[in-house]
Amino acid sequence: MKLPEAFLQSIEGVKGFDRESFIKVHDEGNQVTSIRINPIKTDAHSLWDSDKEIKLAGVDQASVPTSIPWTNYGYYLPERPSFTFDPLFHAGCYYVQDASSMFLEQAMSQLADLSQPLKVLDLSAAPGGKSTHLLSILSEESLLVSNEVIRPRCNTLIDNIIKWGKSNALVTNNDPAAFKKLPGYFDVIVVDAPCSGSGLFRKDPDAITEWSLNNVALCSQRQQRILADILPALKENGLLIYSTCSYSEAEDESIADWLVNEFEMKNERISLNDEWGIVESVSPGHGAFGYRFYPNKVKGEGFFISCFRKVNEEKEVGGKLPRIDTASSKEKLILKDWLKSDSLEILKDHDTFRALPAIFINDFIRLRGNLNIQYTGTELGQIMKGRLVPDHALALSSLLSPNVASTNLDYAEAIKYLQRKDLATIPQTKGWQTVSYKNHPLGWINALANRINNYYPKEMRILKQSNDSAFEK
Known part of the structure; x- marks a missing residue:
């Protein structure tokens, strides 16, 4: 993998950057696969036994998963299975997500009181990684607004929110400026900002061809506009969590200095374990702490995160x-x-x-x-x-x-169901009922006297075919 020399020179001197090992890890091209389990549907012991036998379809039964240290729900897989052909994936038992992004849990657990009812905005939420993570750590009395600016991406976001199974979330499709109409409303705002994408070079080599110093500058300006638009919606003493998948200081530490300069935001520090390999950086202007993830230091992709407390008051508007x-x-x-x-x-x-x-009805109306x-x-x-x-x-x-009737399917029948094919299974009862795999619902059937109607959504059905016997587990 040939990294642009202009890119490498642009991050020389950035804390934690080691040119030789950074290039080496990109040349090796190893892919890290990690998942985050859904705690309302499963736990680690349900996905792999105490003897480490993995139950994810297509994973070598002798493989051993390992915990991601900065989250209670994340695991590295020793190999990448075909998630498409794992019914537990479609049931919402887990989400496939890069380990670095799961550090959001540390920011929330250390800087927000998760025992309290919070109103949280995930501003750029699709495809749903951070939103589903937030739903797992927020209290039942908390409300999540999961927003996506680009309308076509909302469908994937909605599908993933549905899979996660929680009801305390709304999906919205708005430009950041629209949230100015909600001054002082949110306790926490998560801004995973659009960026130049250098942190994804190893995962997505096509991102290399799109990178340029000019694009970095444009992204930095765009990030400032987004933050300026969204900050009025944050409460006094509210928490802003800002992140990118870029290594460029112009999109990371410089934005931290800009937030302190322009909005008098108070930077918050996160405690780290030295063994994690995460690099704590300090912005040049105001000494704001940020956290850098390098793939040669952590098992994950490039990532930056920094957190801020709002000092200025915003008055909520009624009406x-x-x-x-x-x-x-x-x-x-x-x-x-x-x-x-x-x-x-x-x-x-x-x-x-x-x-x-x-408890959220008035919030919904507003x-x-x-x-x-x-x-x-x-x-x-x-x-x-x-x-x-x-x-x-x-x-x-x-x-x-x-009390709603359910029919449990074996693996082969579960895949047929997810492909929206006819089932050979004969339910014990007639009428509407769920079908499940390992007792995890996949969707609905209607069992009539002479046939079974498969109601798995057409737009979600598995289109690929597999003859791989490794999935017959």
């Missing part, structure tokens, strides 16, 4: 809240048997129903009046002729009642 439609008593009675919680507000949009924890909301809570489905036609999201949700 009249718009009206919303909610389910009638009769409709709630139809939905009751499908849900295990009664502390929900059931929102109605024509014949479609969505569940949101009742957010709907100011933002372009793409997805809310958990979609339950539609009521037709007095009966619920359940939505895929309900099957994967933690809201689903354990």
